Amino acid sequence: MKRNRRPDGKEKVTGALKYLTDLSFPNMLYGKIARSPFPHARILSISTEKARQLPGVQAIVTHEDIPGLNGFGIVTPDQPVLCKDIVRYVGDAVAAVAADSIDIAKRAIELIDVQYEPLPVLDSTEKALDPSAPFLHPDGNVLHRAGFQKGDIEEAFSKCRAVIEETYHVPRQLHAYMETEGGVIVPEKNGTLTVYVGTQHGFKDRFQLARILGMPESDIRIVSSPMGGSFGGKDELNIQPYGALLALATGRPVKIHQTRQESMRSSIKRHPMAITMKTGVDEAGKLIAHQTVIVADTGAYSTLGPAILDFAVEHAAGPYIIPAVHTQGISVFTNNGVSGEFRGFGGNQITFALEGQIDRLAAAIGMDGLEIRRLNLRREQDAGPLGQRIAETNGALDVFESAAALYREKKSASLQERPWKKIGTGMAVTMHGGGLGFGRMDPAGGRLTLKGNGKIEISFGFEEAGQGILAVIETITTEQLGCAKEDLSIVIGDTAVVPSSGSTTASRGTSMVWHSLQRLKKPFIAQLLKRASLLTGKERLSLGEGGIWSDGEFLLSYKDLACGQAEIVAETEFDFPVSPDPIDSAHFLYTYSGVVVQVEADLLTGKIKVTDLHQTVSAGPMVNEMGFVGQIEGGGVMALGYTLLEDVVMKDSQYVTENLDTYLIPGIMDVPFQLSVEPIEALPEQDHFGPRGVGEIGTVAVAPAIASAIYDALGLQVNQLPVHPETVLKSIEERGVFHGGQSSNSGAS
Amino acid sequence: MEVNHQTAGRAEVLSVSFHLNGELVQVNTSPVARVVDVLRDELDQTGTKLSCGIGRCGACSILVNGKLTVSCLLLAYQLDGASVTTIEGLSGQGEMDPVQEAFLEEGGFQCGYCTPGMVMAVKSLLDSNHEPDQHAIQGALAGNLCRCTGYGGIIRSVQCAAAKRNAVR
Numbered sequence: 051m052k053r054n055r056r057p058d059g060k061e062k063v064t065g066a067l068k069y070l071t072d073l074s075f076p077n078m079l080y081g082k083i084a085r086s087p088f089p090h091a092r093i094l095s096i097s098t099e100k101a102r103q104l105p106g107v108q109a110i111v112t113h114e115d116i117p118g119l120n121g122f123g124i125v126t127p128d129q130p131v132l133c134k135d136i137v138r139y140v141g142d143a144v145a146a147v148a149a150d151s152i153d154i155a156k157r158a159i160e161l162i163d164v165q166y167e168p169l170p171v172l173d174s175t176e177k178a179l180d181p182s183a184p185f186l187h188p189d190g191n192v193l194h195r196a197g198f199q200k201g202d203i204e205e206a207f208s209k210c211r212a213v214i215e216e217t218y219h220v221p222r223q224l225h226a227y228m229e230t231e232g233g234v235i236v237p238e239k240n241g242t243l244t245v246y247v248g249t250q251h252g253f254k255d256r257f258q259l260a261r262i263l264g265m266p267e268s269d270i271r272i273v274s275s276p277m278g279g280s281f282g283g284k285d286e287l288n289i290q291p292y293g294a295l296l297a298l299a300t301g302r303p304v305k306i307h308q309t310r311q312e313s314m315r316s317s318i319k320r321h322p323m324a325i326t327m328k329t330g331v332d333e334a335g336k337l338i339a340h341q342t343v344i345v346a347d348t349g350a351y352s353t354l355g356p357a358i359l360d361f362a363v364e365h366a367a368g369p370y371i372i373p374a375v376h377t378q379g380i381s382v383f384t385n386n387g388v389s390g391e392f393r394g395f396g397g398n399q400i401t402f403a404l405e406g407q408i409d410r411l412a413a414a415i416g417m418d419g420l421e422i423r424r425l426n427l428r429r430e431q432d433a434g435p436l437g438q439r440i441a442e443t444n445g446a447l448d449v450f451e452s453a454a455a456l457y458r459e460k461k462s463a464s465l466q467e468r469p470w471k472k473i474g475t476g477m478a479v480t481m482h483g484g485g486l487g488f489g490r491m492d493p494a495g496g497r498l499t500l501k502g503n504g505k506i507e508i509s510f511g512f513e514e515a516g517q518g519i520l521a522v523i524e525t526i527t528t529e530q531l532g533c534a535k536e537d538l539s540i541v542i543g544d545t546a547v548v549p550s551s552g553s554t555t556a557s558r559g560t561s562m563v564w565h566s567l568q569r570l571k572k573p574f575i576a577q578l579l580k581r582a583s584l585l586t587g588k589e590r591l592s593l594g595e596g597g598i599w600s601d602g603e604f605l606l607s608y609k610d611l612a613c614g615q616a617e618i619v620a621e622t623e624f625d626f627p628v629s630p631d632p633i634d635s636a637h638f639l640y641t642y643s644g645v646v647v648q649v650e651a652d653l654l655t656g657k658i659k660v661t662d663l664h665q666t667v668s669a670g671p672m673v674n675e676m677g678f679v680g681q682i683e684g685g686g687v688m689a690l691g692y693t694l695l696e697d698v699v700m701k702d703s704q705y706v707t708e709n710l711d712t713y714l715i716p717g718i719m720d721v722p723f724q725l726s727v728e729p730i731e732a733l734p735e736q737d738h739f740g741p742r743g744v745g746e747i748g749t750v751a752v753a754p755a756i757a758s759a760i761y762d763a764l765g766l767q768v769n770q771l772p773v774h775p776e777t778v779l780k781s782i783e784e785r786g787v788f789h790g791g792q793s794s795n796s797g798a799s
Numbered sequence: 800m801e802v803n804h805q806t807a808g809r810a811e812v813l814s815v816s817f818h819l820n821g822e823l824v825q826v827n828t829s830p831v832a833r834v835v836d837v838l839r840d841e842l843d844q845t846g847t848k849l850s851c852g853i854g855r856c857g858a859c860s861i862l863v864n865g866k867l868t869v870s871c872l873l874l875a876y877q878l879d880g881a882s883v884t885t886i887e888g889l890s891g892q893g894e895m896d897p898v899q900e901a902f903l904e905e906g907g908f909q910c911g912y913c914t915p916g917m918v919m920a921v922k923s924l925l926d927s928n929h930e931p932d933q934h935a936i937q938g939a940l941a942g943n944l945c946r947c948t949g950y951g952g953i954i955r956s957v958q959c960a961a962a963k964r965n966a967v968r
Contacts, residue, residue, distance in 0.1 A: 055903055062911030063899040063918060065846020065886030072845035226946050228850045228858055228912035278848070278912025279946050310851045516910025516947045676906035680952055684909060687949030710855040710944065718940045718950045723933050725951040 053675045056521040057540065058276065058514060069278055070233035070246045075303040078234065079108055081296050082155035083289065083306070084145040084162050085316060086137035089173070089385035089703030090186075091166035093135050096144060101161035106154035109299040110162070112145045116295065118264035122287045124254060128187060129351035129388070131262055131291045137166070138186055138350035139387050140704055141316035148296035148304050173703040175324070175347050175382040186350065186383040193348050194356035194381040196363045196635075198436060201374030206339035210330030213339070214410040218327070218403040219770040220753075221697040222347075223320035224707075225392060226715045227515075229278025231317065232307030235293035242269040243294060248277035250285040250513055251553035252545045262291050263298065275543025280515035281688070282391035283317055285555055286353045310709050318390030319698050321358055321381075322347045325403040327366075335417050337426045340407075342366040344379035344400070346389070353390040355381045357490075360635040361483070362396035367435050368404050369446040369481040369642065370426045385703040391555065394749045397482050398689065402771065405478040405754030409761060419758070420454045423479060430734065435481075438488070438629040438636040441739050445642030445668035448730045450479050452666040453644030460648055460662065472651045472787070473661075474763025479644045480751035483637025484557040484743050485626035490635070492626040494558070496566030497549045498527075498574045500618040504609030506533055509541035510566070511551035512559050517745050518677035519559045525674045530567040531575065534595035537608055549621060557743030558626055560673055561639065564740040566622055574620035581618070582606055627739060639739055641669040641747040645686070645755040651763040653782055656775030658760060660690055663722050663752070668730040669742040678744055683725045685748025691716040693753040694772050817878040819844070820888030826875065834870040834878060835859040838885060846886035846915045850944075857943030860916035861885045867923040869942070886915035889922065897963040898922050898956075907956030909947035917943045921957050925964055931957065 061067035098110045113120055113134040120134065121127035133142050145162050149155035172178040178191040185191060207213060233247030243265065249255045252272040260267040277284060289306045296304040308316065323346045330339040344362050348355035359381040366377040408426075412419040427446045434440035457477045465473045486492040499507040508527045512519050523540050527533075541547055551562060579591045582598040582605070591600050597607035612618075629638045648662035665682050672678045695714040699706040707713040733739075757768040766781040781787075816825040819842065828837055838844045838861075847870055850858035854872040861870045862884040889896040898921050901907065908914040917940065924931055924939035931939065936957050945953060 056906070058911070059903045059908070060895070062908050062914050063902045064890045064895060065915040065918075067911060068845065069848075069912065072839070074840070074843070228848070228856065228910065228944070228946055230850065277910065279910040281946075307849075310853075516908075516912075518909065676952075680906050680909055680948055683949040683951040684947045685949070687951075688946065690949075709853055710851040711853055715944060715946060716949075717942075717944055718937050718953070721950050723937070723954060725949055 054521060054525055056518060057524050057535070058520050067276065069229055069276060070248055070273065071229060071307045073234045073246055074305065075234060075236055078303040078305055079148040079150065079296070079300060080152045080155050081146055081148050081293055081304045081306040082159050083143050083292050084159045086133065086140055086142040086144060088137055088166050088168050089140050090169040090171050091137050092169060093133060093137065093144065094165040094167055097163040098145060100163065101147065101158040104154060104158050104161060106150040107147060107158045108150065108302070109148045109296050110145055110158065111295045111299055115299065116262060119261045122258050122262060122291065123352050124286055124354055125356065126352040127261070129353070139385055141387060142350070143292065146292040146296055148300050171703045172384045173386060173700065175345050175384060178382050178384045191383045192380060193352055193383055194359050196360050196379045198363055198366070198375065198377040200437060203339055203341055203374045203376040206374035207330050209332060210339055211333050212411060212414045213328060213330040214407055214414060215326070215328040216406065216410065216769055218325045218406060220323050220399045220402055221771055222322045222389070222700070223392060223692050223696050224314065224698050224713055225281040225283030225317065226710070226713070227279030227281060227283055230308045230310055230313040231284060231288040233293070234303050234305045235290070235297040236303040237297045237301055242271065243297065244271045244273065245290055245294060246273045247290050247293065248280065248284050248513065248515070249274045250280055250515065250555050252513065252543060253511060253550055254553065255287060255290060256545050258287055259290060259294055263294055272545045273543060275513040277513060277515040281393045282395070282555060285391050285553065286318055288317065314708050314713070315705055318353060318388045320392035321389040321396065321399065323362070323399045325399060327403050327407050329407040329411060331411050331415060335415060335422050335425050337370055337372045339374045340367050340372045342377040346379065346381040347384050347386055348381045349384055349386050349388040351388050353388060355389060358391070358396040360487070362400040364435050364483065364635060364637065365397050365400045366404065368401060369428050369479060371428050371432055386700050393685065393688070394746050395556065397480070397746070397750045398692065398753065401480045401750050402753040402757070405751065406757060406769065409758050410767065420457065423450060427479070434629065434636060436633045436636040438631040438633045440629060440637070441639050441737060443668065443733055443737065445640065446479065446481055448732070449642045449644035449666045449668050452728060452730065453477050453479065453646050456646045456664055460646060470653045472653060472763040474649050474651065474759040474761065475646070476755045476758025476762055477644065477646045478751040478754035478758060479642070481640045481642045482747045482750050484561060484639045484641060485637060486556055487635040487637050488628045488633055492552055493550060493623060494552045494562040494565065494626055495549045495621070495623040496551060496563065496570060497619065497621045498570045500578060500608065500612050501539070502612055502617060504607060504612045505539040506531065506537050506608060507539045507541055509548045510563065511548045512554045513543045515554065517559070517681060518674070519554065521677050522560045522673050523563050526563050526567050530571045532593040537596065552626065557641065557745045557747065560741055560743040562626065565624065569622040569624065570620045574618065577618045577620065578611065581615070582611055585611070639742055641667065641742045641744060643667045643747050643751050645751045647755045647759045649756060649759040649763055651760065651778065653787060656779035656782065658694055658773055658778060660756060661722055663690065664726040665748055666728040666730060667744060667747055669744045669747060670733050670739065671731045671741045672729045673741050678729060679727045681744045682727045682748035685746065686725065686752050687716050687721050689749040689752035690721060690756065692771060693756045695720065697772050813876050815875050815879045817880060818882040820884055820891065828875045830876060832875040834873040834875050837875045838870060844885055844887055848912050848915055850912065857920060858913050858916045860919040860943065862919060862923060867920055886918060889918065896922065897967070898925065898960045901956045901960035901963055905956040905959050906952040907948065908952070913943060913945045917945060917953060921960060925961055929965060930961060
């Protein structure tokens with residue numbers, strides 16, 4: 051079992067690692083961003099006079115100072131860098147200041163006088179969709195519609211033995227990366243700009259910044275790694291444009307590091323959604339009709355809202371084979387912050403609803419929750435959820451059977467219930483697409499170089515946000531080449547030196563590193579061995595630890611092989627694998643998870659405690675156990691928070707939760723002391739897609755498994771997250787669970 | 800209240816001396832400067848991290864006179880005469896503390912941003928409790944948030960670190 055230490059580990063545990071927010075440069079200034087206090091308002095005037103007079107203020111920029119496009123957004127640049135006439139959420143930026151100290155910058159921000167005329171606030175999707183609502187964008191308040199249809203849904207419903215209809219509400223979740231957004235932007239002597247700010251796609255930041263600054267991309271260098279967490283949250287631009295404008299205005303390095311409050315106010319969040327599902331089964335318990343309506347609150351700007359809705363639509367029927375499916379989604383602009391990319395990408399929301407439906411149907415027809423799943427889950431050769439051909443694996447059933455066995459074991463174990471505690475067991479399954487999907491530019495690539503110093507340099511345009519891409523690169527490269535980790539030098543996260551690899555998102559990193567090495571190893575090894583053969587006159591050579599080996603004997607070090615000669619380079623460019631069926635946004639490589647949880651419900655306080663969290667994951671061969679387990683455990687706990695604790699509360703489109711004292715992420719007391727993860731590594735013999743990424747799958751099916759366990763414990767059918775103790779208490783009181791009432795222990799079984 | 804912004808920036812400067820990782824340091828700083836900012840910005844000791852700024856997350860945890868303290872809620876002048884240990888002080892002479900070794904071996908970190916504070920909290924725990932049980936571990940780390948690991952790797956690291964230290968003794 052590979053259980054390699056991470057190459058970035060020592061620097062992390064000793065505190066020696068310089069994050070980009072740890073950097074400082076000579077002559078450096080500090081930047082602050084002035085953001086709108088109103089969720090929706092017209093800007094009448096912006097006066098920076100007083101602020102400019104404050105000693106120590108070196109530059110103030112407003113919309114007037116943007117040389118290029120005053121807009122950003124990964125797909126559609128509809129978010130102003132600095133607002134000119136309208137602000138659409140409380141994080142909208144109107145000015146930015148560079149000063150000698152943070153304190154001076156802070157005071158300057160207070161002295162910037164912006165006159166606003168408040169406009170009607172659209173603080174819900176209902177209000178935004180009302181015909182009388184003001185338009186937040188020229189085309190109205192609908193960002194995107196998406197849908198999918200197969201079979202005759204009305205006819206199918208008419209044949210159902212039982213139909214369940216329910217609306218599920220899921221909250222706005224904060225990424226809560228421990229390192230808030232920040233870094234340093236440095237104007238170089240030759241007129242170029244170096245941006246030391248974390249992101250999940252350096253080249254995309256370069257593209258966006260070039261467009262804003264009116265500079266050629268070649269004059270901008272993005273150093274984007276390492277990051278203290280991202281989870282999708284730092285993929286979109288955050289403070290980069292402001293730091294860049296200020297650095298160019300002053301000719302000095304500018305550091306911006308947002309406080310947690312500033313981060314909470316400006317950052318993107320997971321999309322809140324209202325998901326209505328109507329699902330029916332026939333006499334045998336076969337799912338035959340499934341209708342879904344998704345309404346997503348996308349907030350003020352586009353960013354990746356459309357793709358997230360597409361993803362939710364795709365996964366509406368998840369791993370179940372249902373002949374009639376009708377799915378409609380709408381993503382709606384509101385003044386509620388900005389929703390965007392977040393680990394799971396719409397899958398978490400839709401899976402909570404879908405698995406809720408399955409449990410409800412099982413209860414309605416008196417069928418075992420495991421049986422109904424086994425009966426309806428996809429088989430190896432079934433098409434994907436949009437009818438597309440996908441890489442065939444038995445993942446869905448594999449994770450299900452593993453989880454089902456554990457579920458039965460947990461369920462039957464006799465547990466001592468105290469009078470005021472109820473124990474419940476629950477399970478859920480899911481499938482999750484990796485990569486960006488059909489019809490989206492999803493290029494990947496990498497490069498191997500034998501450097502003059504004898505190091506084998508492996509480079510990718512990826513970023514290390516904590517997910518462990520460095521360890522993945524080290525493990526896969528040493529395995530594929532046969533060299534030692536000491537022979538390697540890994541280069542990522544710097545547009546000046548790395549090849550384009552696409553984004554470090556969508557669970558694609560691990561997969562793309564493996565695919566790159568499959569393409570690179572042959573030509574690279576061949577060139578090295580050819581040179582070695584010329585130098586030594588020997589045959590039957592191979593790469594090994596430290597250098598070239600022949601018949602088990604060490605022959606030549608990499609240093610001697612490299613010495614005084616040209617670098618040997620192998621480079622590859624390719625696209626993330628997609629389905630042969632041209633169905634827009636459809637995925638091809640899926641991962642699967644089966645989750646089993648046990649909860650303890652406190653009848654006196656309404657508090658739900660997760661006491662067991664187990665995840666079985668099918669994602670192909672595991673690259674490195676420590677990284678794999680870490681991603682799944684960590685993802686699971688993030689989802690536990692989503693289920694029981696986390697909600698970015700907004701009132702009248704203003705943030706109520708402003709820091710980690712009111713926005714609660716799980717602490718060590720909130721999680722099971724022992725988490726458990728089981729990888730299923732088996733793939734069909736013909737599969738040549740290697741290890742799949744597991745960055746997201748651990749977050750997807752935990753919420754419905756906890757909901758299922760709550761139902762098992764209390765008979766409470768959860769349709770809203772997070773599950774507040776108040777909701778639990780109210781349900782207990784209403785149904786008399788505590789006072790000898792019947793607790794429905796039928797649950798998922 | 801009228802604020803005179805001409806003078807507001809020129810607050811009184813205090814001279815503060817303390818031992819930082821065994822070395823005497825002296826800083827001239829504002830009376831309202833936080834320890835975390837002095838460490839990071841003035842002394843370039845950036846191992847101590849800043850995340851919530853309100854004492855909730857523990858990323859800025861340090862030891863002051865041996866006691867675990869969040870440095871975002873402590874003002875620099877309060878350090879006068881104190882002995883401070885930061886993450887940088889745990890691996891003096893290039894040798895890592897067993898706690899750090901354990902985090903490395905057990906994967907007790909991912910992004911690493913909570914790690915310095917977490918390591919300090921574990922160090923503090925193991926200094927007073929050689930065989931911490933579940934409750935002791937949970938209690939000791941309740942003030943340190945980690946968003947990446949789900950705490951599984953951290954708990955395994957604490958158990959491993961305790962074993963390492965006990966093996967040495």
